[in-house]
Amino acid sequence: MGIKNTPELLPGTLDLLILKTLVRGAMHGYGIAQRVKALSEDVLQVGESSLYPALQRLLLRGLVKAEWGASENNRRARYYTLTPAGRRQLAVERDTFDRLILAIHRVLDSA
8 A cells, every 4th residue: 555645634624625715706616626726736636526515515504605607618607605604604614723733733743
């Protein structure tokens, strides 16, 4: 068995990344995945099998809303937008994530 090169996201992290990506404005699913990939310098790659269920969860929780529109290549695409509740949740999740990462670093850096 070889060493796995692509890190897996911590549970709940995908929702956080989607919410953060949508701060810039409405995007379709493929655009969200491409933005995460680009900003992470190709380290994080979000597949359809995890992206669309996450978007559906966020829709059901009222954190994003969706409308149909035309994509850059004139295809029908669903565009997702952050709601006010989604902005508030992003702040909460970002704080929680930052505390988690700090705690992990403390353990890893201990003697």
